[in-house]
Amino acid sequence: MPQPEQLISGTAMQRKIVHVDMDAFYASVEQRDDPHLRGKPVVVAWKGKRSVVCAASYEARQFGIRSAMPAISAERLCPEAIFVPPDFTRYKAASQAVREIFQQHTDAIEPLSLDEAYLDVTENKSNLPTATLVAKTIRRQIWEQLNLTASAGVAPNKFLAKIASDWKKPNGQFVIQPHEVQAFLLPLPVGRIPGVGRVTESRMAQVGIKTVGDIYAMEMFTLEEHFGRYGSRLYELARGIDHNPVVSNRVRKQISAEDTFPDDLPLEECEVHIRRLAEKVWAASRENARGAKTVGLKLKTKEFISLTRNLSLTIPVSSCEELATIGLALCRRVDLGPRQLFRLVGVGLSNFQSGAEIASPLFSCEDDVDANNN
Structure with missing residues (x-):
């Protein structure tokens, strides 16, 4: 039987990584800010044939509603669901408040999106004796200061911490100690x-x-x-090995998001995923407050062949609807025949400009009620 030290290298064993994942973040912010929404099935999405679900409260998830689902399907599953259009300005503000709590404990923070991040608390600024206590304290502060809940995973590396954070959702915490990796993972x-x-x-x-x-x-x-x-x-x-460090304060050269489908899809059925990913990428680009001139599309066939298409513009992309439109246009440049199936699609922005180079956007995602969501 392999020993734990065979599963994790000595370097990784020295790390104490926390993965914090906010619970149903967008929907939770809406329920926090509007008491009438609390305890009810809330779906963060614009209504419409082309719209998809950004987020669903846990009450809505009981009906089978999930992120990336077409909004029209969510309506069928739960006719009494309350649809709320996304407000990324508020979500970003809540995310920043969460980030400030993280910063009380460590500067080694790697945000993955508005609602989740890795923290390296091998040495923490709050002088707490264990990573478990750091995670517990962060979750308590988020609740007491922001009236939001978060789940956390604590482990010797990012891979394990990511799995652990999902183990006791919502509003839970799970710890994988180095000597427990083998028994937990295999x-x-x-x-x-x-x-x-x-x-x-x-x-x-x-x-x-x-x-x-x-x-x-x-x-x-x-x-x-x-x-x-x-x-x-x-x-x-499979051996619990993940040497990837927590990387903080990194200027991102590219912002992208991708979906691996539950079942392989023909190209024409990828549209709803492209629109959802465009919304997600747009929200992340707004967080960075930079404009991007290049839009990228990534597709992976069921045979695991990767395809990319890119388009560079003379001025930065000005809205999430423009991003989605360009992504769909790039999709139409892929011609492998109607029988070709795809297992993954991704949307990205790159070629970012400095603040002085960015033209003022004509409208933002949250202003465009016809845009499709995250």
Whole structure:
């Protein structure tokens, strides 16, 4: 039986990583700010045929409503759901307030989006004795100061902390100690690995992989034969190895988001995902307060072949609707025939300009009630 020190390198064992994930963030902000919404099924989305769900409160999730679902489907699942248009100005303000709480404990903060971040608390500014106590304190401060709940995962590296934060959602906390990694990780179904969707999970099942322990039992070259370069990553993750550090204060050269579909889709069915991703990328670009002149589209076929298309503009993209429109236009430049299926789509912005170079946007995402959402 492998020992814990075989699963995690000595360097990674020295780290204390916290992954904080706000609970149903956009919907929770809406419920906090409007008492009439509390305890009710709230869907953050514009109504309309092209709209998709940004976020759903836990009351709405009981009806099967999920992020990225077409808004019209959400209406069918829960006719009494209350639809609230996204207000990213308020979400950004709440996110900044959460960030300020993080900064009381560490400067090593790597935001992933408005509602989640990695924190390296190996050494913390609050002089708390354990990472577990740091996470507990942060969650308590978020509740007491902002009236919002957050879940947290504590572990020796980012990969494990990400899994742990989802373990006791909502408003929960889970800790993976270094000596517990083997017992925790190996029995997990492979779907628990971040980035492994249903399609990849199905491909794994075809070669006899159902749990992380099944991956652990395979040689690296065998995994690479089946999954290419991702196979070597799986080999390490199955051993609890993740050397990626928490990277803070990084000027991002590109902002992107992508979706791995539960089932492979033809190109024409990717539109709703492109619009949702455009909303997510637009919100992140507004947080950085910079304009971007290049829009990128990424597609991955069911055969794991990656395709990219890019368009550079003379002035920065001015709205999320423009971003979505360009993304869809780039999608139409992909011509592999109507029978080709895709497992992933991504949207990105790059070629960012400094503040002096940015033209004033004509309108923002939250002003455009016909735009489609995150």
